[in-house]
Amino acid sequence: MIRIGIDLGGTKIAACALGDDGVELVRHRVATPQGSYEQTLKAIEDLVRRVEGDVGASCTVGIGYPGSVSPRTGLHRNANSTCLNGHDVVGDLQNQMNREIRGANDANCLALSEAFDGAGAASRVVFAVIIGTGTGGGIVVDQRILVGRNAIGGEWGHCPMPGTDRAERRARPCYCGQFGCIEQFLAGPALEAEYFRHENIHHPLEEIAGRSHANVDPSARALIELLCERLADALAVVVNTLDPDVIVLGGGVSNIAEIYSRTPRLIAQRIFSDQFDTPILRAKFGDASGVRGAARLWGEPRSSID
Ligand SMILES: [Zn+2]
Structure with a gap:
């Protein structure tokens, strides 16, 4: 199984594909769209498709983000990239890309x-x-x-x-x-x-x-x-x-x-x-x-x- 990792940062979004042996097969990075939640999700989707195109396979997708999901509301909070806050980031990405995605705080990653x-x-x-x-x-x-x-x-x-x-x-x-x-x-x-x-x-x-x-x-x-x-x-x-x-x-x-x-x-x-x-x-x-x-x-x- 090839695993895609996405690191959503305030200035850049990085992506890599890891093979079973932990070797990085592909790596890309793009600038984070500033202040736009929708464009941020779109940039992540584009990166995933680009990596999958490069490796020629469908992969799992995990995302590391700033902040965390509130257990009370199920929505994002505490992100210094404030356009994420108040949204269901992983849920919205899952709907947009029609697949299961796992997410965690970037330091946890x-x-x-x-x-x-x-x-x-x-x-x-x-x-x-x-x-x-x-x-x-x-x-x-x-x-x-x-x-x-x-x-x-x-x-x-x-x-x-x-x-x-x-x-x-x-x-x-x-x-x-x-x-x-x-x-x-x-x-x-x-x-x-x-x-x-x-x-x-x-x-x-x-x-x-x-x-x-x-x-x-x-x-x-x-x-x-x-x-x-x-x-x-x-x-x-x-x-x-x-x-x-x-x-x-x-x-x-x-x-x-x-x-x-x-x-x-x-x-x-x-x-x-x-x-x-x-x-x-x-x-x-x-x-x-x-x-x-x-x-x-x-x-x-x-x-x-x-
Ligand atoms: Zn503080």
Whole structure:
């Protein structure tokens, strides 16, 4: 069986076809139609037909999307691509394409991909997060996504940032309606804004990380050190609560090498245990993990714990 995965992002829609052995047979990406729900669905349908044309077969289709489906209304919510919110995205796609489609949150897809044959392949309980322009998380147990009763399993990025006071959090409103979410401290735009506040120059995160690594910019170095401290504050809560077998990081922030050398020691100082040997690993498939995980939503027997 060939599985198609779709990763519906705010700026691009990516598609791939995975063969039984996990090899990517085809990959395409198109720009996401901005602000139009109908055009977004049409773009997804066109991509599926294009991939099926390329591989010459009818395939299963799984889709990873931002946000989640409300168990109360059955409709989409919490997506930063706000044109999806309030719609039955998977249901509408199924009607439009007249076939069964499976969907999951994009960070859950990353976690599933990495648990299946990525950085967490040897682990039973995988906690995976994407820290990029936003912050999403997913939990996979025995290669099944833990969706959760309220369908927010793993949404660590929208907890209040540990170690901050109310005033600090009030100063950082989040698009989700709360203040001072972890995302507002750890995601790329938050870090770039913090550097700008100190230096009055805008550098992309990649450059800030490079300047820190080369030890040519004390502000950059201090910011990366602060990032490691904050990441440890935030991940210590996950370790104390879930105690996963592995923590997998994806997204632009996950490319910062210092995270892997410094953060484990900082987490060890913060948790309720005399040992901390949990591996913290970069996502094996990088940006492709979302689309691979979406394809893996068609697993055996079911790839999610509902
Ligand atoms: Zn939030």
